[in-house]
Structure formats: structure tokens, C-alpha cells
Amino acid sequence: MALKLPCYCASLRQATRAISQEYDRAMRPLNLTGTQFTLLRMLNELPSARVNDLAEALAMDQTTVSRTLALIKDAKLIERQAGEDRREARWVLTAAGRKKLREGSPLWESAQRRVESLIGADQAERLKDAAFRLTQKLAR
Amino acid sequence: MALKLPCYCASLRQATRAISQEYDRAMRPLNLTGTQFTLLRMLNELPSARVNDLAEALAMDQTTVSRTLALIKDAKLIERQAGEDRREARWVLTAAGRKKLREGSPLWESAQRRVESLIGADQAERLKDAAFRLTQKLAR
DNA sequence: GCATTTTACATGTATCTACATATATTGTCA
């Protein structure tokens, strides 16, 4: 059985490992990781987002976003558009990307429902909110 | 600014990235990551633990524990003891490992205090508890 | 007793992660 830890960081890592496995398994039939699906969702919400936009929104390192985008680009789920600035890359979903998003949505929804069934929808919401408050305070 | 996400998994990952950076930075002077320090702490609590004991306690994959132990073993902070069973490895802190733990403890404590100062000690505790409840429900 | 299964740990491979740094482009200002 997992141990209760005094460390805030270790406790969050513990829970994040467990929940990530859950979502990764849920997305497995699509050949996508949870992280990759999250990026597809973000690009649906924020069309033509740049690497830095996504990095800031998700509190991810710019280099991590860069590499993960490369993976879903290689899978032809997104494509790069030129920005006004020749430095920047604007990313958009391809038709295949939108299809994956449609196919993945019920899988993602059932993972969400599963979490709610395990700890209760209100608990789940409170946990999510508390995690986000911490993110806001810590993200530079 | 970081976005509030509907996904429980993405929200936890977001917060975990942020807090992990905080603890990793805190442990930097010791040339240790937060994860490595957590393993030292666990081996202090559970002397002669086996790989699988640690994996279960932390809800980590056995292979991840195996590799991380190899790192702190190479740094001579822990050493392998023979178990009764020739398959198993029992891990114990070395003198250098205990020293690192002593040196790291104030750094870890101040990271803990910093989290509390950011979101409040009660909020921090509730977040930790909620994370642990989720871990318990999800850990296979 | 020996074949089969189970247990304990390690290794191959791939993704996620971040820090340090590189590269290319744009902005600034003397």
C-alpha cells in the first residue's frame, strides 16, 4: 500500500504518477499519451498558439512543449503555420488532429468520470482547484 | 499566466511540474533532485527496504525506483545489502547518505514552509491529503 | 525430483521533464 508522505512535492508526484497512468491507459487505443491529448485540446481552444503560449498556459517548460509538439506533428495531427514574425511558429490542428480529438473525447470523459467515481466529484473539483492555486503561486 | 484546465490529470501535472522545480532547486546545492532526496528519506524511515517496498510506498514503478537507486548508489549515498533471498537487494544509507540527509533537511523544510506561505498551511495540508486519497484509490 | 510458475530485480526503449545553451530573427539605441 502507498504510504502517506509528509512532503507536499512527493505527495503530488505520487498522485500525478498514478493519475497519469490512468489517463495514458485511457488514451492508449488512440496511440496518444495524456500529455499529447492535452496539447491537442489546447490547440483546439487556442488556435494558432505559439510554443510559448502553450508553455505558459500549461506551466510547462518551453523546451518540453517544443519536443511534444514535434511528436504530434510527426503524427500529422498538427501543422506549423508561419506567423508574421519569422521566428515564431503558429500551430494548428490538421483534419486528422481534429478527428483524434473527437475520437479521444469520450475516452478522456470516461477517465474524468472514473476519477469522480473514486473520490467524489466535489473532492475531485476541490483537488483540481487547489492544484491550480498552487500552480498560480509557483509558476513564474 | 497559467490556464485553469478542466482535466484532473493535466491540472495535477501542471502543479506537480511547478512544485517539483521548486524542490529540485532547493536541493540543487546538494547535487540531489527532489526525487532522490525522497528516496533517501524513505530509506531512513524504512531501513533495508527492497526495491519493491519503495515502489509500493511511493506508488512508483519498480523500474523507476531501480534506476533512481542506481543513481544514488553511484553517488555512494546508499549501498546494497544481501537479503536472505539471493534475488533481493536490501538498501541502506551509507554514512555519506546520512550526511546528505542531514544537510538536505533544512533545505527541504524551507521548501515546505515556502509552499505553506504561498497557499496557507491548512490549504497545503488539504491538498496533500486529497492527493494521497487519490493515490490510494488509483494505486493498483 | 523436475518442470512450471512466481517473485525480485534489471534492461531496452520511448516519452516527459527541465536546465544550459545554440540559432535565428527582431527590437533598441547611440
Add this chain to the structure above:
DNA sequence: TGACAATATATGTAGATACATGTAAAATGC
């Protein structure tokens, strides 16, 4: 205008992570 700073992204390297699989040793069952 030309040097220097700032911005946007990518690459080198290394740790954290997990799944699939390998290896060795112990347990089980006939």
C-alpha cells in the same frame, strides 16, 4: 546604421517515468 539586447524556438544532455521484456532465483505442483 550598426552593435547589442531581447525574443522565439530548437538542441544537447540528463533524470523521471512506465511498459515490455529479460534474467536469475525461489516456490509450487505433479
